[in-house]
Amino acid sequence: MKLSRRFYTRSDVLLIARSLLGKCLCSFFEGTTTKGMIVETEAYDGLRDKACHSYKGKRTKRTETMYRQGGVAYVYLCYGLHHLFNVVTNKEGRADAVLVRAIEPLDGVKTMLGRRKMEKVVPALTAGPARVSMALGITTRHNGRNLLGGEIWIEHGRVISSKEIQSSPRVGVAYAGEDAALPWRFFLKDNPWVSCS
DNA sequence: CAGCAGATTGACT
DNA sequence: GTCAATCTGCTGC
Numbered sequence A: 001m002k003l004s005r006r007f008y009t010r011s012d013v014l015l016i017a018r019s020l021l022g023k024c025l026c027s028f029f030e031g032t033t034t035k036g037m038i039v040e041t042e043a044y045d046g047l048r049d050k051a052c053h054s055y056k057g058k059r060t061k062r063t064e065t066m067y068r069q070g071g072v073a074y075v076y077l078c079y080g081l082h083h084l085f086n087v088v089t090n091k092e093g094r095a096d097a098v099l100v101r102a103i104e105p106l107d108g109v110k111t112m113l114g115r116r117k118m119e120k121v122v123p124a125l126t127a128g129p130a131r132v133s134m135a136l137g138i139t140t141r142h143n144g145r146n147l148l149g150g151e152i153w154i155e156h157g158r159v160i161s162s163k164e165i166q167s168s169p170r171v172g173v174a175y176a177g178e179d180a181a182l183p184w185r186f187f188l189k190d191n192p193w194v195s196c197s
Numbered sequence B: 001c002a003g004c005a006g007a008t009t010g011a012c013t
Numbered sequence C: 001g002t003c004a005a006t007c008t009g010c011t012g013c
Helices: A013-019 A063-067 A109-116 A129-136 A173-180
Strands: A023-029 A032-044 A073-078 A082-090 A096-107 A152-155 A165-168 A184-189
Touching: A013 A032, A013 A082, A013 A096, A023 A096, A023 A129, A032 A109, A032 A129, A063 A073, A063 A082, A073 A129, A082 A129, A096 A109, A096 A129, A096 A184, A109 A129
Parallel strands: none
Antiparallel strands: A023 A032, A023 A152, A032 A096, A032 A184, A073 A082, A082 A096, A165 A184
16 A cells, blocks of 8 residues: 555655665566565655755755655766765755665566666665665656656555664764764665665 | 866676 | 675765
8 A cells, every 4th residue: 555645745854764764665667566665774864954955955956856845756866976865854945855775676676677787686785875776667757756656656555663673873964064974864774675774 | 278077886806 | 704786866166
């Protein structure tokens, strides 16, 4: 069952980042469904987070999507070659987002292997934000896509207890001053599909 | 307009 | 462990 609009429009992005653990991120392109359980996320707190693209209300062509109502995909190009998938949350204008950093493959594994040009199912298949996008076939073409539609969506999955959730500072945001130390990366304890522990 | 850094990854020493 | 790949957007001349 798909998550509803209401899941995404809540105002606490940290709560949403934690709630997304155990949920299933799904895509349907060219007749094939691929699906994986989210095991690692990072929260980006819109206007007041130095690590966030929308810090202090910055608007560019790239970040315009972040300002939309929660429940759409924010996909941007990182280092000129990696497509990173985020879930936009909160109300229109707040520009909060959750980066999905790793999933555990569930369905369409052969398709994922083909997209990643890999032969064996190992953590490198989907552990890492750019790897998640590539395995699911998500690119910047899908920036702004509605997560309640038929191409990219998130389903209820396994119920996660708070004891299973571990947190740490976010990866690759050293430039963000004091916000770099915030423990806003969330992942499932001892899960082999997490990008780094 | 040049230079540089970035929510990363894979190939190679 | 090191480094190149390659696009967007910011900074400074």
